[in-house]
Amino acid sequence: MRADDRDDFTAFVRERSPNLMRVAFLLTGDRGLAEDLLQTSLEKTSRHWHKIREPDAAYAYVRRAMVNTHISWRRRRTVPEVLLEDLPDRAPDPGPHPPARSGAALAALAGLPPRMRTVIVLRFYEGLSEADTAAAMGSSLGSVKSQASRGLARLRVELDEPTHSFASGKTQP
Structure with a gap:
């Protein structure tokens, strides 16, 4: 990637990542998966950044990459594993406040x-x-x-x- 393209891409990521992260979270429902989804989509976009000139087109391009990647991940049908050192005796108390x-x-x-x-x-x-x-x-x-x-x-x-x-x-x- 050329230096001026790298600077433009870095500025785009700094400016638009919060919005893209919210979309990724809403797509996945999990913060960790959302971070992975956004990172993967930005990596894919960086390879083709030299072709993108409009800021709105860049946002749409990354969003499309997120949608496609999310659909691809869902097709894999992986079962998430949760590794615990010790198994709890009972479920944690949800607390006195109802969920927001x-x-x-x-x-x-x-x-x-x-x-x-x-x-x-x-x-x-x-x-x-x-x-x-x-x-x-x-x-x-x-x-x-x-x-x-x-x-x-x-x-x-x-x-x-x-x-x-x-x-x-x-x-x-």
Whole structure:
């Protein structure tokens, strides 16, 4: 990589990593996996950085690399191992405070299938249009629409949110 490309890439990483890390976390549901996903995607992007000139195009390029890498990792179907030196006698006490609402939302998001979760993250966190989400995922517009609809319905049920009927303008339980 040329020195000026390296400087541009370093500036991009410093500026956009926090946003990309949030997307990676929402895709994976795990901070460690999110860090790995972002690092892998940035490494892939660095190899082709000389081709990218627009800052917005660079962000979209890295996001697409994250989506593709995440899907690839999910296809491997690896089972995570947790190694403990000593096994606990009982589960830890959850504490006196109920989980925060954002924790429930993250848990509900993590419970979605990977492609559905990816659509929800790209559409509603990243604010992409349906067409841009389909392009970022390499899928059809109809698939994005159906995955978004089903994903939102599942999140509403999981979070006990009322549904809104746009035809009548009334909220239904």
